[in-house]
Amino acid sequence: MKGIGVFFIATADGDQPRVRPFGALHIYEGKMYIITGHKKRVAQQLAANQKVEFCAQKDSEWVRVACTLVEDERVEAKKAYLDAYPHLRGQYNENDDNTAIYYLKDATATFSSFTTADEVVKF
Numbered sequence: 001m002k003g004i005g006v007f008f009i010a011t012a013d014g015d016q017p018r019v020r021p022f023g024a025l026h027i028y029e030g031k032m033y034i035i036t037g038h039k040k041r042v043a044q045q046l047a048a049n050q051k052v053e054f055c056a057q058k059d060s061e062w063v064r065v066a067c068t069l070v071e072d073e074r075v076e077a078k079k080a081y082l083d084a085y086p087h088l089r090g091q092y093n094e095n096d097d098n099t100a101i102y103y104l105k106d107a108t109a110t111f112s113s114f115t116t117a118d119e120v121v122k123f
Helices: 041-048 075-084 086-090
Strands: 007-013 016-022 026-028 031-037 051-058 061-072 099-113 119-122
Touching: 007 041, 016 041, 026 075, 031 041, 031 075, 075 086, 075 099
Parallel strands: none
Antiparallel strands: 007 016, 007 051, 026 031, 031 099, 051 061, 061 099, 099 119
């Protein structure tokens, strides 16, 4: 998914699904991470329900990833993320109370296309 560009994450807001675009994935210590801000509604939704789905498409292929997001509060993990995406430093800082990074846990990726059978990968 890292090379796809924009991807979408679905969260739950009570009984209402909420879908939003994200654009930066980072691999740190063998785990895949996303970043957002504690002040955003997505972080509030994740505090209530950590189960999400990602979706991304490239050409005639797409991937859906069902997983649990786990917050990593370590400054060094936030710094590694922001060092990989320095353009995000205008919004986020590893030492502030707003920056929130989450890693994927118990993930199941389903790779699909119009021409081949689905391929399922767990990680």
